[in-house]
Amino acid sequence: MSTPQPPMPQAAAPNWQAAPGPSYPTYTSPIPVVRTHLGHALASEWTKIRSVRSTMWTLGVFVLLVVGIGLGAAALVSANASSEGLAGENPLSFGFFGLLLGSMCIMTLGVLTTASEYGTGMIRTTMTACPSRGRVLTAKAIVFTTVAFVVTLVSALLVAFADVAMLDGAKEPSGEEWLKGTVGISLYIALLGLLSLVIGSIIRHSAGAITIMIGVLLAPLVIALFMFSESLADLRDALFEYSIPNQLSVFYANSLSESGPSGWDPLWIMLGVTAAAFAGAYALLEQRDV
Structure with missing residues (x-):
């Protein structure tokens, strides 16, 4: 009978260490790592906004409405009003009608800039490529606001110069009237579009967000028109004075009401509302799943 052999001592596990330097010292990636x-x-959002067809359609309709209605209104007034009747009129104010209708196009584009990505699922790719969600929302806001401001400013300037040339009997606008009727109102509409972009990020549904923004644009004024009771007079006046159509008219010193916002007040109001909505959208974006 054989004698059992004692167990062989186990060798200590080797302490492997990676050699210093890259694993593949002779390989160089063709893709720069930065x-x-x-x-x-910003480059990604600019590529997206200029490559989708909705951008060209909405901005094209916007320019058509602003320029077509602005020039048409001035031509109609010029053909039917005498020089005495035009005295004291601000020729820039005839651009109001086209900008009021055209603002719906800017709001629609603002909503589509964010909400459409949730509808198509593209937002997952966007967030994978850029995990910083706040950076994505900021880039969308910067690109869209810049595009909306530039397009609005160019259209407003074209209408303004043409209306001043057609309405000979009207007064010559002052420097402040030129600034408010072109740059001021362009900033206001760009902020209105940015508010739509933020609402699209919060709602995540294109049709729902567009409906909300159209309600924000028109509902206060329409509701105020049907408030006949004297007990609702204060509420009626507030809705009328702070409605978006009335705020747009303030930029032409042609407010629809004697009280309420004046001067540059509409711009600061829209800036405050948009900033508050942006903060809310930023907080929700960090908390919710895509």
């Missing part, structure tokens, strides 16, 4: 920043997100 730290991502806001500029990359």
Whole structure:
């Protein structure tokens, strides 16, 4: 009978360590590795907004409405009003009608800039490429606001110069009237579009967000028109004075009411509302799943 052999001592596990330097010292990646920043997100959003067909359609209709209605209103007034009747009129104010209708196009584009990505599922790709959600929302806001402001400013300037040339009997606008009737109102409409973009990010549904923004644009004025009771007079006046159509008219010193916002007040009001909505959208974006 054989004698059992004692167990062999186990050898200590080797302490493997990676050799210093790259694992593949002779390989060089053809793709440059750089730290991502806001500029990359801006380039991505600019590529998206200029490559989709909705941008060209909405901005094209916007320019058609602003220029067509603005020039048409001025031509109609010029053909039917005498020089005495035009005395004291601000020729820039005839651009109001086209900008009021055209603002719906800017609001629609603002909603589609964010909400459409949730409908198609593209938002997952966007967030994978740029995990910083706040950076994505900021880039969308910067690109869209810039596009909306530039297109609105160019259209407003074209209408303004043409209306001043056609309405000979009207007064010459002052420097402040030129600034408010072109740059001021362009900033206001760009902020209105940015508010639509933020609402689209919150609602995540294109049709729902567009409906909400059209209600914000028209509902206060329409509701005020049907408030006949004297007990509702204060509420009626507030809705009328702070409605978006009335705020747009303030930029032409042609307010529809004697009280309420004046001067540059509409711009500061819209800036405050948009900033509050943007903060809410930013907080929700960080908390919710895509």
